[in-house]
Amino acid sequence: MIHPAKIALIAFAVLTATVAQAAEVDFVRDVRPILQQHCYACHGEEKQKNGLRLDIKSEAFKGGDGYGPSVVPGEVEESPLLEMVQSEDEDLRMPPEGEGLSATEIATLTRWVKQGARWPDGVDLANLENRTDHWSFKPVTHPVVPKTQNNTWPINEIDRFILARLEQQDISPAGEANRLSWLRRVYFDLIGMPPSPVQVDLFLNDQREDAYQQVVDELLQSPRYGERWAQHWLDVVRYADTHGFEVNTPRPNAWPYRDYVIQAFNNDTPYNQFIHEQLAGDAMNQDAATGFLVTAAVLLPGQIGKDEPSKRLARQDSLDELLINTGEAFLGLSIGCARCHDHKFDPITQRDYYAMQAFFSGVRYGDRPIQFADNTAQQKKVETLAKRLDIFERQLARFEPLAHIGVKAKVTDAKLNEEKFATLQAKYVRFTVHDANLHPKLGLIEPCIDEFEIFTVEESPRNGALAELGTLVTASGSRTSSNHKLEHINDGQYGNSRSWMSDEAGRGWVLFELPKATNINKIVWSRDRKGDYNDRLATAYSIEAGLTPDTMQRIVNVPPPRAMVSAKRNVDRFKPVTTRSLRFSVQQTNSLEPSIDELEVLNVDGKNVALASLGTHVSSSGNKIPSDNHKLEYLNDGLYGNTHDWISNKQGQGWVELTFAQPQTIDRVIWSRDREGKFTDRLSLEYTIEVIGEQGASQIVANSDDRIRWDKDKIHPVSFSTAGLSEADAHVAQDLFDKISIVKKQITSAKRTPMVYAGIFTEPEPTHLLYRGDPEQPLEELVPAVIQSLGKLQLPKKPTEQQRRLALASWIASPQNPLTARVMVNRIWQGHFGRGMVDTSSDFGRSGAKPSHPELLDWLATRFVDSGWSIKQMHRLIVLSATYRQSSQITPKAQEVDSDVRLLWRFPSRRLEAEAIRDSMIAVSGRLNLKTRGPGFDLFKSRGGLSGFPPVTSFDEKGLRRMIYAHKIRMEREVVFGAFDCPDAGQSTARRRQSTTPIQALNLFNSRFTLDEADAFAAKVLTDVGEENRDNLSQQIRRVYRLALGREPNSIELNDALPVVQEHGLSTLCRVMFNSNEFLFLP
Template sequence: MCRQHSQCIQLVFLLLLAGMGFPAAAAEIDFVRDVRPIFQKHCYTCHGEEKQKSGLRLDIKSEAFKGGDGWGPSVVAGEPDESPLIELVSSDDDVLRMPPEGDPLTADEIATLTRWIEAGAVWPDGVDLAELEDRLDHWAFKPTSRPDIPQVTQQEWPRNAIDRFVLSRLEQEALTPAPEAEPTAWLRRVTLDLIGLPPTPVEVTEFLAAVEQGDDAYAAIVDRLLSSPRYGERWGQHWLDVVRYADTHGFEVNTERPNAWPYRDYVISAMNADTPYDEFIKEQLVGDALGKDAATGFLVTASVLLPGQIGKDEPSKRLARQDSLDEIVNNIGQTFLGLSVGCARCHDHKFDPITAKDYYSMQSFVAGVEYADRAIALPEAEEQARQQRTKLLRQQMKHIEEQLSHVAALAKPRRGHAGKNANTNAEKNVEEFDPVEARFVEFTIHDANLHPKLGLIEPCLDEFEIFTDEALPRNVALAAGGTRVSASGSRSSGKHKLEHINDGQYGNERSWMSDMKGAGRVTFELPQPVRISRIVWSRDRKGEFQDRLPTAYTLKAGLTKESLTTLVDQPPLRAAVSPQRNTDRFSPVRAKRLRFTVLETNNLEPCLDELEIYNAAGENVALAEQGAELTTSGDILVAGRHDPSFVNDGKYGNSSSWMSNETGQGWVQLEFPEEQEIVRVVWGRDRNGKFQDRLPISYRVETAIDDSWRVVADSSDRRPGIADAESSSETTAAGLRFDDMQAVRRLLEEQKALEAEIKRASSRPQVFAGKFRKPDDIHLLRRGDPEQPVEPVKPAVLSAIGDLEFSKDTAEQQRRRELADWIASSENPMTARVMVNRIWQWHFGIGLVETANDFGRNGVKPTHPELLDWLAEEFIRQGWSIKQMHRLITLSATYRQATTYNEAAATKDADVRLLWRYPSRRIEAEAIRDSMLAISGQLNLKMGGRGFNLFNKRGGLSGFTPVESFSGDGLRRMVYAHKVRRERDAVFGAFDCPDAGQSTSRRIESTTPIQALNLFNSLFTIEQAQAFAERVQANNGDDVTTQIRQVYWIGLNREPTADEVADAKPVVRAHGLATLCRALFNSNEFLFFP
């Protein structure tokens, strides 16, 4: 075959292959020609310039190769099988396959993408269809600078630098400032603004007189208001809005957070003290190291699920933990930095240069923070003094307990009669005995039944009858027959008197009451000796009352007081077992071993804290260090707690206790190096009094010298139930006879007083705040899912505005300190800007940056960027003083403008963003309520402490019925109200009062019919209007005109016009002055900043 013919055959073969659709093996994939058209056709709708679903963008090389949220790189060059892009476009799963709508990729298109990746996924530079903007090129991320103060045309108007910046902007827009506000209007404005209350008529009069003397009067007012404790209450509320402070945990259960208020009080105190803002930041992040422990309540202001609300499975616990950390990071980011850092939890931030790695690196700073109630850490000197005092008091208590131990009731085991007294009857008890000659009869009460709520209280006796031994027995106890009665002590009242005990009348209202809890004695002296054989007594012969019934007593009779014979003796029971401390005293017994056996508990396996065994010399011979050897029936060890050696190690508390391995039973045995004469055993379940479960309620104590065991004490002679651990003095007294109690009464009183003192001295105030532990290991999480950890991260600041990174081994507190120092640094471009913007907003209703919590790219740009930077620099220069910022702003000509409307200016700037007048607005809900109370004369200025109730309960699922009528603490400022999440106050909640579910950087201002209805018809308004009217009438007599003038002066700080007086007179005469007061509460002049 010739060469030419061969070539023709080859050409035909190649053409046939091409016609069959097989690509040429040597053909190269061109991105622009082959790949990009596929992306344009199928992908750019969701992953292009307009949208980037799941964080994936395919029109820019760097973004496409970076991949989307949770997938990592979407294209792995040379590895199509490892590239999520191929997996998604070729999936058989209708849910996973891309694109989700429209035609799927053809086999040829998938093959093209596969070959492109196999060939190295070449994407030439310069062919992207869009340009990625530089997210770092944003005004807020650039360092602050102190701009030059601008020159202005109206040189006479500015009062300080603020005015020059504002006026410069106005002149650019051909606008002019409004006239200056009247002095009274400015005074009312600045007073409401700085302390949230209106000025008094006296303050108005004094200010107007001072203005006549010069302009310094304005500065003097500002200084007076800033030094008022009312200032911190007003401006503390602003801060609490931002950090979403509340007194409940939120979510559906919404349980009470009873110890949150110390953080609220800290904020108010810090505001009043003008704590420098950089220190204010540090105290809230690491106050436990700065002597401001309550300030760390900031870290845990968010809603949180309690352990019982979290699933018991580990994934649920990890998710809840991740959610709680997210709240902390989000709070720090938006509060101090004005950035929505939390948006990077599941993916890189969509707008700001905050990566998911940045987010988890920030989380690492607080990875050791937990939400918890705990004791407030006191300053070192204060804590040492507290501990020293507690130690001294405990030594005094130990001395008293040692004295009392020698007179404690002896244990007297009663076989088969555990915890039972004689069956005394409240209605009638008959005591019969062999006849005896008697002139004196003595009834001694050793014990009484327990009141269901009050415990052991003073016993009562109704009629006491003494019958003769005759065919027709006579009651010789009657006072009418000449019998006299005396008592150890009486608690007299209208119902309970000693003379009632033998007056022949029945019932509680004709009874005697002892003055001693559970004890007392009455003695009857008959006119002459008589032979007796029966006595009848009761607590209430009518059977209406069952409490205060004597259950242990002794009845004696005889011819003289000194020679009484015991007729009936019912000994007292010892105290019920106490979780904290129990003493079993017995007659001296020689022993080499002692065994404590638990027969029953209140629940679960028994726990025994310290078991102390005392010899006759008062030495604890049970201690391991004294050579006592321990054996047990079996043990359970939990996380290093409940080791058997803890039984006799001399340490107290649950973590130093022994736990049996048997439910409801078990025993411990101690053997001494040598024989001892044992007199008492002291034991408890938790000597610190925290735990009450696992308590032995039935037990026995045995001793032995050889193999023969002897029961020396058990629970059979104790009261049933569990003793109140709060009062060991009553526990000590239980089981003693009346005469023994009298002998130790002084010691018991001292013991009770000491108990109260020790409780006060040893217990530190509680706070709901950050609780700190070893930090968790933090990982970058795919899609924010705790079950999909990726790489571990270290503590590091946001890479867009800092480059600090710390070791994974950095201690917990040091992590927070480093974070606080970075945020509070003058070099941080966000911190000062964000705070001065908040201050500006709280003065004018809106900040220079409208989005106070978002200074990022999705926020609104500042209206006056140079002024914002100048204020930030000035803030730092003035030592981060918030009060100095107030002085600058409130004394500026900008702030002193009237609210006068200008139609031409409003056409250009309807929202008054350029500040051509003072932007009037309604005062906040709290200021409305507080002002009503102030002018009615009802305001309670008590500061601090637990909040007053706005609802009938302080937390729970639902059913928050509002309190309608307030008194006492309920008339305090509203910042001190117990704030329930998700429940707004019934009256003032309508005025846009936030519910603390989210951060409120700026309160909205709505206008609704319910506001007018609440403010006119609520019981609160009616009561305050009435109180206001009575206040005016009390000071101004019956003249209606004078009353009307005073209502205006007190409520609005001005004289009424002649027309206003004329209109008000017939209303007041017909409906009363309170009606005018209600109308004033509803006026715009009262409700708005002037």
């Protein structure tokens, strides 16, 4: 079966040559006519199906997509191109349509290959186009500022480049805009909101030479600047707060990236650093910055299709989005077009695409904790708390319960506990509580007993403890209430409301005196026979009986059960013993081979003598095949975590032995499966701890018998008991335990950092060239490399995941990269004039637009780099130029020559973006909430299932923040302002459209939002004019104009507005202002 990948490898026919001695085949005379007739239609200058081109020598021999070379001179059987024309399968035979090659043609091609496939140089009918011969792929030039005939108009170098082109076309620049127009223009451009009347008056009255400069500097220092310009960048990188597509699940932690971008613009972060931080901010204390890597809409593996091929496709799609974002945002290249084949226009091969993708092969979409740039205070707080915790734990250690050898753990029952024993004669019976369970909120509190029953040995056994039979009862102490009285303990009635309560936390005793000496053999007691309460339950107790109080013998002893084993930390305390070695043996685990993170052995001074650094040797029954994470020597290296542990080589069993450098007197062993608490498998459930004497005899000092049986639902149980302690010690231990609990919570809180949707970085997975972009058809493995036609990049031999991204960032941000500075300068220019010098601002490739002013673009790019990549310096240069200060008035002659204003003979007026319109409406109404940073506000309500998102129509203070702080929902347009070409972040928006539709006017006049803001605007006007002008409509109208447009109304406007306000109210005029071109357009 011929491989399907070779279907398109048509052309050279194969025929088993029957003529052994043939004349030499001439390529031009004999071979090319065959190729022209049968092959060039699909594999010539116009088309190159499957990446194969046969009209140029170098391309024909190179091969097509997924294989190569296509012809091996002298080797017919090794030349894939020759297989196709002789295939018997009609689906594989080439050409696919029409008659195939004749026998003579096939014989000719076969002889040609056998004779060495000679193809003379210089005979090709076409020339291979040099795709790198394109203006944007060439180094940035340092053009000389042109001279102009008019030397009075230019303010800076920008103007000379612009004017030189205008003079070539015999066009004069427009006159200078009036001060108010320039002020409103620069306010909207730099901060996205209009100036207040006070700010207008200050500028109009400022006669200083640097008045314009002062305004620009003030705006660039405003926090509002970053909010405005961050929106431009977020459009490009497709920022949103949901994943997109039909799933469209939330990204609740995406907002820190939005805040990072705002702050980066406000700080004038050098653009080359801005690039580094977004690609590798985790290496630069800027974790939120790498949100750039995962801004795109994506279906994560498993969201659509849980089978492995679907997951692989989803993974490949997510990497594709990442690479597209990087290529378009920073380089202005459509790299994604090379996923399935070589780029059709630009010098980007499919191999380039996957080599570039390898830089990101360790990046996965998801949340991770933010590591703040300055976390010194946080670290100090954690260190202080950790020291305090260590002190408390060392103090509590002396109260740890001793391990009881030969005792099985018993768990008491709140409803019923039965103790049977050999018959004995007794008149006195004492029940002593040594410990009780912990109350969920109050900790260790006073134990309770509902009913205590002593059964006699008779033909009909009965409860001899009943008060009605004459039995007397005394106690160590009692808390008395209507529910709890001593006499309730033997009144024959059940329930919490008829019980006895001790007056001492965790302990107490009751003594029963029977009417006479009686044979007994069973005792029954309960905390609450009805089962309503299970707190205050005695967990450790003893029962004594005898004929006199002084001669009683212990007949029942229930020691406190030690806590069930925990994956995080276990303590086995025993009486001091001197030994040279200790063995920890495992008999059962909860799964797989046992694993021990760290085995610590403490001497009587509290020092860990098991450490290898102290000369302690470790051996074992056998070790799982060692890896970087699991080695025997990790057992006592003093480091915690799953990456530093020992694993046995036997399922559920194994032992490790520690031999000390010299005899040690020890009393405690501390061990864990994973002290960090991340793993709970491989946990030792049944184990024995032995010490070995000098004669070789072993002694068991602790085992798991007296521990509560393991419960898989209680991963990290609490281990604490005051049993066997004096009352004073019990109080001390309880206090220490409470302090430890508090400090642990404080440490957890101090360590807790907010999450950010900024990518998860893992070990890079292999990157393969994929046949036709199909992850199910991987070809050779590739290493990270940049686009070959644009340069080379030297990487370490085995670069880490982070090193890959850092290296790529350095290459992109290099001053020698021909694209990076040009692309960003063009975006800045577009932000001020509505379109860039390159109209396709995210496509600087061969299919993109040519620059309108290539010399000016390169001059600005050079200036940009020389200024330290300062974006604010670019703003100053542009908005203070005479070009920017032009009026937007049209002159007929210039309009005829340059109707789309590409030569900038006037300022190109344009409508404000959706965000600027909304923000301006709230600003002039006086309700704008200037809160910065943090989670955004909702423009939509939560949806149910896969239904749409219902819009929010009325907003409180939280919803009156700037629109950049709104949660961005993909595939949904904001109900009012979405009509103003507001992108939904489904794809990159390098430049927003400027449409005009009826729905825009309807939304802006009749929506609930407009009505609310118009009412607020009117209320503000009434407040501003004061009570004395409550009925002065002219004064109110003037204030509306000042707030909305920055100027006074002329007499016609005033006369037109008066009847509107008289008949419909002031809020109607405010709505009219919101809909006026002067409010909505840059002047």
